[in-house]
Amino acid sequence: xxVDPVTVEVIRNAFISxxxxxxxxxxxxxxxxxxxxxxxxxxxxxxANGDLLGQAPGLxxxxxxxxxxxxxxTEHFGGEDIYRPGDVYAVNDSYLVGSHxxxxxxxxxxxxxxxxxxxxxxxxxxxxxxxxxPGQAMDSTTIYQEGYRIAPVHLYREGEPQRGIxxxxxxxxxxxRSVWGDMHAQIAACRTGERGLGELIDRFGLDTVNAAAAxxxxxxxxxDREAVAAIxxxxxxxxxxxxSWGPGGDPVYVQVTVVVEGDELVIDLEGSDPQTPGxxxxxxxxTAAAGRLAFKMLVNSDVPVTAGTFRNxxxxxxxASVFDAREPAACQYYYPHLGMMIDLVIRALAxxxxxxxxxxxxxxxxxxxxxxxxxxxxEPFVVGEATAVGWGAYQGGDGTNGLINYGGGDLKxxxxxVMESRYPVRVHKYALWQxxxxxxxxxxxxxxxxxxxxxxxxxxxxxxxxxxxxPGWGLFGGESGAVTEVTLTVDGETKDLLKVNQHPAPxxxxxxxxxxxxxxxxxxxxxxxxxxxxxxxxxxxxx
Numbered sequence: 363x364x365v366d367p368v369t370v371e372v373i374r375n376a377f378i379s380x381x382x383x384x385x386x387x388x389x390x391x392x393x394x395x396x397x398x399x400x401x402x403x404x405x406x407x408x409x410a411n412g413d414l415l416g417q418a419p420g421l422x423x424x425x426x427x428x429x430x431x432x433x434x435x436t437e438h439f440g441g442e443d444i445y446r447p448g449d450v451y452a453v454n455d456s457y458l459v460g461s462h463x464x465x466x467x468x469x470x471x472x473x474x475x476x477x478x479x480x481x482x483x484x485x486x487x488x489x490x491x492x493x494x495x496p497g498q499a500m501d502s503t504t505i506y507q508e509g510y511r512i513a514p515v516h517l518y519r520e521g522e523p524q525r526g527i528x529x530x531x532x533x534x535x536x537x538x539r540s541v542w543g544d545m546h547a548q549i550a551a552c553r554t555g556e557r558g559l560g561e562l563i564d565r566f567g568l569d570t571v572n573a574a575a576a577x578x579x580x581x582x583x584x585x586d587r588e589a590v591a592a593i594x595x596x597x598x599x600x601x602x603x604x605x606s607w608g609p610g611g612d613p614v615y616v617q618v619t620v621v622v623e624g625d626e627l628v629i630d631l632e633g634s635d636p637q638t639p640g641x642x643x644x645x646x647x648x649t650a651a652a653g654r655l656a657f658k659m660l661v662n663s664d665v666p667v668t669a670g671t672f673r674n675x676x677x678x679x680x681x682a683s684v685f686d687a688r689e690p691a692a693c694q695y696y697y698p699h700l701g702m703m704i705d706l707v708i709r710a711l712a713x714x715x716x717x718x719x720x721x722x723x724x725x726x727x728x729x730x731x732x733x734x735x736x737x738x739x740x741e742p743f744v745v746g747e748a749t750a751v752g753w754g755a756y757q758g759g760d761g762t763n764g765l766i767n768y769g770g771g772d773l774k775x776x777x778x779x780v781m782e783s784r785y786p787v788r789v790h791k792y793a794l795w796q797x798x799x800x801x802x803x804x805x806x807x808x809x810x811x812x813x814x815x816x817x818x819x820x821x822x823x824x825x826x827x828x829x830x831x832x833p834g835w836g837l838f839g840g841e842s843g844a845v846t847e848v849t850l851t852v853d854g855e856t857k858d859l860l861k862v863n864q865h866p867a868p869x870x871x872x873x874x875x876x877x878x879x880x881x882x883x884x885x886x887x888x889x890x891x892x893x894x895x896x897x898x899x900x901x902x903x904x905x
Contacts, residue, residue: 363573373566373574377416378666380558381407384482385418388551393543394489395780400747401772403486403548407555408432410442410478413669415575421485422655423648423697423769427460428483430647431467434458435514445471445478448521450549452531453514454491456505456693460648463509463693464488464498468517468548472556474563482555484548488541489744492534493694496733497744500824500863501609502641502692510534517545536742579670582662587625587674589661597621598710601633602702602832608640608695609861613831614684616699618706622714629653629707631679634699643687644696646679652700653677655768656707660718697769698828701725704768712837721754721806722835724846724878725767726828730814732867734821736786745785746824747776752799752807752843752879754834760893761807761880763794763902775812786818795844795876797904802840802882803889808902809844809877816871823850823867827860829878836881843879850874 365373384405392398404420405428412432435451436442453459454466464487472480491509493499502508510531516524531545532538563571597619604614617633637643654672665671679685684699705725712719731746748770753762766773778789791813800806816823827846834843850859852871859865859873867873897903 363569365570365573365577369566369570370574370577373562373571374578376562377407380555380562381405381416381418383558384484384551384554385420387554388484388486388547391547391550392486393547394540395776395784396489396746397486397544397547399776399780400774403484404428405484405551407559408481408483409572409575409669410480412436412481413575413579415480415668417667419772421769421773422658422771423651423700424485427647427651428467428485430459431469431483431485432481435469438514442478446520447473448518449516450518450552451514452512452517454512456696457645457687457689458647460645460651461693461696462498463491463505463511466512468545468552470549470552470556472559474560474568479563479568480559482552484551486544486548488544490535490537490540495864496536496742497731497746498694500641500694500826500861502694503639504690505692506690508641508692508694517549537744578668582665582668582670583673585662585665586671590622590627590674591625593622594714595622595624596714598714600706600710602706604642604698604702605828605831606861607638607642609863611638611640614638614642614699616702616706618703618710620707620710626674626676627657628676628678629656631683631685631703634680635684637682637684637687637691641692641694642698643684643691643693644700645693646686648696648700649679649685650677652704652769656704659704659708659768660711660715695727695826698726701767701769702832709835709837716838717757719837720756721761721800721802721837721840721881721883722833722842723753723767723880724751724809724829724834724843726751727767727826728846728877729826730873730875731824732785732787732816732821734818737818738786743785745776745781745787748773749775749812749875749877750810751877752809752834754837754880755802755804755806755840755883757883758804760805761799763808764810765807786816786821788815788817789813790815790872794902795879796901798844798876798879799902800834800836800841800843800879800882801886802836803884803886804882805889805897806834806836806840806843806880806882809846809879812875814873816867816869819869821867822864823873824863824865825859825861830860834878834881837883839885840882841886842881846878847876848874
């Protein structure tokens with residue numbers, strides 16, 4: 363069936379609009395700030411075969427992993443005819459859907475006229491899922507310590523709540539109201555997708571919508587193949603090293619090989635370390651998503667992602683490696699090595715794409731987590747956030763200051779006002795970190811400083827900060843950015859705490875965080891003197 367170009371564009375943008383409405387309703391309905399303030403979530407609208415139609419701004423690192431949740435559910439229950447109107451499913455198994463167990467996928471089939479026409483899919487971070495420590499454990503060594511692991515399961519069956527699983531999920535969390543509220547916010551987002559897709563089909567008809575989707579997919583594939591064909595054929599290699607796989611752990615080596623041949627591109631992770639004894643591991647679904655993100659950073663980044671994107675991209679990783687972990691590997695910190703991999707893909711292709719790449723960044727979650735008993739409410743609390751970093755400079759411009767890492771996308775910090783009003787924590791400082799950007803003809807972006815004071819006893823702090831061994835590197839003569847620094851001061855005694863789990867932080871303790879800066883691009887001696895003068899006036903540099 364042929365569809366005119368105007369109708370194709372209307373339907374293409376309708377898919378994106380529906381996904382955006384889903385995302386908005388998820389944020390508006392969510393119970394916890396990690397979703398409604400930080401936006402640690404992602405949503406997508408899919409066709410009947412699990413093909414991505416539209417995805418809202420969210421965490422780009424989930425490109426492809428929402429699709430994996432639909433595939434895993436279909437395979438688990440034995441075929442597409444399992445779905446019924448009113449069904450809602452959940453899955454969070456790291457080996458099936460890639461990321462850590464806190465990221466729970468909630469999906470629901472969409473029916474129109476009795477026929478399965480698509481899926482609404484959401485992924486959101488639940489603050490506490492019964493791990494050995496509140497929120498999440500930085501020192502877990504097996505997945506069984508990280509909370510409940512959910513194979514695909516019904517939350518609702520034909521509209522009826524499945525009380526057994528709902529009770530299990532809430533009874534085994536320290537924050538049952540949060541679990542209940544955020545779960546149903548995800549369900550509401552899926553229902554929004556159901557309503558939006560139904561209205562679109564009512565307007566244009568199912569055949570026209572499907573034909574337009576197929577045309578959109580073909581366009582995306584054609585654009586990607588043209589862009590890759592323009593890259594010089596070759597084998598591009600580089601490597602890097604993570605600080606450690608957990609508190610007190612050994613470094614983790616990451617090897618990236620990018621092969622460009624014609625209009626096909628392969629990202630091969632052979633040579634990277636085996637799965638670690640700590641929690642820096644991930645399932646392959648998340649590795650594939652990260653490889654897609656690295657590709658999208660460089661190729662047609664302004665074209666929205668659909669099922670037609672990435673058809674000419676292959677990602678491979680050794681079995682039982684840090685990128686393809688197998689049971690019982692812990693997967694709490696699934697992103698650090700993926701962030702390094704994304705950065706390395708960009709660096710590997712720098713000789714072929716000098717005008718399109720950016721210098722290195724401190725691509726890590728940079729996570730801070732406080733937990734304990736709130737003396738005001740007499741109830742347990744968990745509050746965590748990812749802190750921003752400096753991005754690398756590029757040909758023609760300085761790196762961006764204080765922005766979340768590549769994988770975070772739309773992720774935000776928790777506003778100071780929200781943190782101070784809801785939790786026994788005060789934020790004394792929130793600023794750009796002077797001199798943290800790497801020098802170059804174009805300066806690397808600056809990391810940030812954030813200083814917290816604990817206001818009550820019986821509170822612990824956990825941190826996960828990275829990239830001191832392989833900082834945000836410079837390109838083409840640019841210098842590396844500053845490395846991350848984290849210190850905790852208690853009663854005048856200060857100690858370094860880059861990675862720590864459940865460290866006591868009594869009232870009055872102060873945690874100071876300074877995140878890494880981005881690398882510079884080009885010879886620093888060639889920097890425009892006027893730009894250098896402005897940096898000094900603005901306080902970005904001290905000399």
